[in-house]
Amino acid sequence: MWRLNTVRHKAGRKGCSLEELKFKRRDHEKELRQARKDRQLVSKRLLLNEDDEVDSAMDIQSSDQVVELFLKVLNGGEERGDHLSTLRKALRNPSTHLLLIKQENSMHVLVGLLSGSNAQCRLEAVRCLHELSHSPHPSVGPACLPATPYLLTYLSGQSAKFTELCLYTLGNLCPDSDAIVEKLLAQGLIPALANCIQIQRSSLAVVEAVGFTLSQLLxxxxxxxxxxxxxxxxxxxxxxxxxxxxxxxxxxxxxxxxxxxxxxxxxxxxxxxxxxxxxxxxxxxxxxxxxxxxxxxxxxxxxxxxxxxxxxxxxGNLLSSRPLRELEPQLRDARLLATLCAFTLAFLQTQPALARESTWVLNNITADSSRFCSALLFLNLVPSLIQMLPFSRDINTMVLRILGNVAHKGSEYCIQLVKAGLLPALCATLKMADQEMVTLSLEVLLMLLSSSPQVAEEFVKQSGQSLLEAIQYNSEGEMRLRATYLLENNLTLTDL
Incomplete structure (x- = not known):
C-alpha cells in the first residue's frame, strides 16, 4: 500500500541500518494494505419507481392486515396485479417483512408470480422481492433464495428497467450471508453478470447496476x-x-x-x-x-x-504491486503528477482524507522513479507541495516523503529543491511538535546538506544550526542522534 520510502544519505547513518528501515517499511505497508482491504463499502440500495414521490409506506397496524393482503394476492383474479402493488407499498415498511415471510407459502407464491406469464404480476413480484432484499432483518435474505434462479435468468432479458431491478435485488442479497453468496455463485451469477453487461452495454443504468452487484460480491x-x-x-x-x-x-x-x-x-x-x-x-x-x-x-x-x-x-495499489520501472510504460502522461497536486490542493480543506489519498499516490509514483521526480521539478510542483507542509492530518508527513523521494535521486535534485524554497520550509517543520514530522525533516535535510557545501551555508544563514542544537538537547532517541550527526558531519564542513 503506502510506499513509505526511507531516505538515506551517502555517508550512511548511525543508529539504524538500511535493512532495518526496509523491514520497517515493508511491515508498515502490510498493515496499511490490510487496513484498506478491511474498509468495505457494502451497502443496500432501494430503487424508487416513478410514483414513489407521492407514494409512501402503508400504515400496517397488525399482522392481520398483512395476511389479508397476501390472501388477496393468493386468490388471484383480475385485480391480482393491483393487490401485489399494494403489498409492495406495504413492504416499504420494514416491520412487514417478517410478517410476510412467515406466511405459509408466501415466497412460493411470489416466485410463482415472478415466473408466470402475466407481465404486470411479474413486475410487481420482482418489486416485492426488491423491497424484501433491502430488509434489515437477517432472516429475510435467505427466504428470498428460491427466487434467485429466475432473477438470474431475467438478466439476459430485453427490458433494461426489469434487468436493473433484478440486479439491485441480487446485489442487496449478497451481504446478507456467506450461504447466499455461495448459492449465487453456484447458480452462475458471475457469468450472468458478464453476459448482462455485454448485452446491455448501451444502457448505462444497467451497467451501473452490474457494477453495484459485482462490487457487493467482491x-x-x-x-x-x-x-x-x-x-x-x-x-x-x-x-x-x-x-x-x-x-x-x-x-x-x-x-x-x-x-x-x-x-x-x-x-x-x-x-x-x-x-x-x-x-x-x-x-x-x-x-x-x-x-x-x-x-x-x-x-x-x-x-x-x-x-x-x-x-x-x-x-496507488497497482504502483505498489510492481517495481515502477515495469509500470512506467503505462504512465506516459506526466500530467498525472500535476493532477495529484491539484486534487490535494482542491480537497485540502473540504475533504482532507481525499487530499491525503492523492499524496499517497504521488508518493508511490515518485518513490523509485527518477523520471517522475524530474517531472515534479520540471512542472514546478514543488512550491505547491511546500505550501502543504503546515497542514496536518498526515498530509504533511506524506508530502515530506515525496520531497525525500526527489532528494534521494542525487545532488542535482537536492539543489533544485533548495532553489524551490525547501530550506526555509524545513526550518519551520523542525519546530513542530509532531515527532514524525521532525524526524522526516531531519532525513530530508541530511540529503540536502550532503549535496553541496553551499546548501549547508545557506541553512546556517537561516538559523538552522540553532534549530538542530535545540533538537539535540531537548529530544531523545533517534531524533537526537540524527541532529547530532548533522551537526558533527555536515555543518562542520562550513566556515561557521
Whole structure:
C-alpha cells in the first residue's frame, strides 16, 4: 500500500541500518494494505419507481392486515396485479417483512408470480422481492433464495428497467450471508453478470447496476480466494474498463461503480499482472488526468470526488504491486503528477482524507522513479507541495516523503529543491511538535546538506544550526542522534 520510502544519505547513518528501515517499511505497508482491504463499502440500495414521490409506506397496524393482503394476492383474479402493488407499498415498511415471510407459502407464491406469464404480476413480484432484499432483518435474505434462479435468468432479458431491478435485488442479497453468496455463485451469477453487461452495454443504468452487484460480491468474506479469480476469468474486466469515462448525459455513477470493482480486484492480489496487461493502470490514470483538468479549472462536477476515490486507490495499489520501472510504460502522461497536486490542493480543506489519498499516490509514483521526480521539478510542483507542509492530518508527513523521494535521486535534485524554497520550509517543520514530522525533516535535510557545501551555508544563514542544537538537547532517541550527526558531519564542513 503506502510506499513509505526511507531516505538515506551517502555517508550512511548511525543508529539504524538500511535493512532495518526496509523491514520497517515493508511491515508498515502490510498493515496499511490490510487496513484498506478491511474498509468495505457494502451497502443496500432501494430503487424508487416513478410514483414513489407521492407514494409512501402503508400504515400496517397488525399482522392481520398483512395476511389479508397476501390472501388477496393468493386468490388471484383480475385485480391480482393491483393487490401485489399494494403489498409492495406495504413492504416499504420494514416491520412487514417478517410478517410476510412467515406466511405459509408466501415466497412460493411470489416466485410463482415472478415466473408466470402475466407481465404486470411479474413486475410487481420482482418489486416485492426488491423491497424484501433491502430488509434489515437477517432472516429475510435467505427466504428470498428460491427466487434467485429466475432473477438470474431475467438478466439476459430485453427490458433494461426489469434487468436493473433484478440486479439491485441480487446485489442487496449478497451481504446478507456467506450461504447466499455461495448459492449465487453456484447458480452462475458471475457469468450472468458478464453476459448482462455485454448485452446491455448501451444502457448505462444497467451497467451501473452490474457494477453495484459485482462490487457487493467482491466484498464477500472469501472474495480473494473464491470470487476474484472467477471474475478475472469471466471477461468482465475489459467491460469495466470501457466504462471508465465521464459521460455528460448520464453522469458519473456507472464509472464509480466499475472503478470500485477494479479496486476490490486489485486488493485481492490474485492476478494484478493480468489487470496491468489489460490496461487498468493506464485507463485509471488517464481518467484521473481528465478529472484533474476539471478540478484545476474549477469546473468540478457534483460528486466527482466519489469517482476520484476508487481511481486513486486503483492507481496507488497497482504502483505498489510492481517495481515502477515495469509500470512506467503505462504512465506516459506526466500530467498525472500535476493532477495529484491539484486534487490535494482542491480537497485540502473540504475533504482532507481525499487530499491525503492523492499524496499517497504521488508518493508511490515518485518513490523509485527518477523520471517522475524530474517531472515534479520540471512542472514546478514543488512550491505547491511546500505550501502543504503546515497542514496536518498526515498530509504533511506524506508530502515530506515525496520531497525525500526527489532528494534521494542525487545532488542535482537536492539543489533544485533548495532553489524551490525547501530550506526555509524545513526550518519551520523542525519546530513542530509532531515527532514524525521532525524526524522526516531531519532525513530530508541530511540529503540536502550532503549535496553541496553551499546548501549547508545557506541553512546556517537561516538559523538552522540553532534549530538542530535545540533538537539535540531537548529530544531523545533517534531524533537526537540524527541532529547530532548533522551537526558533527555536515555543518562542520562550513566556515561557521
Amino acid at each position: 466484498q464477500a468474506k472469501h472474495a480473494a480466494e473464491k470470487i476474484s479469480p472467477l471474475v478475472l476469468a469471466s471477461g468482465l474486466v475489459p467491460h469495466l474498463l470501457s466504462v471508465l469515462t465521464v459521460d455528460p448525459q448520464f453522469g458519473l455513477s456507472p464509472a464509480i461503480e466499475c472503478a470500485w470493482c477494479l479496486h476490490y480486484l486489485i486488493c485481492s492480489n490474485v492476478d494484478n499482472g493480468a489487470l496491468l496487461v489489460q490496461g487498468t493502470l493506464s485507463q485509471c490514470s488517464a481518467l484521473l488526468v481528465t478529472l484533474g483538468g476539471a478540478v484545476a479549472e474549477g469546473t468540478k462536477q457534483e460528486g466527482i470526488e466519489l469517482l476520484i476515490w476508487p481511481l486513486l486507490r486503483c492507481v
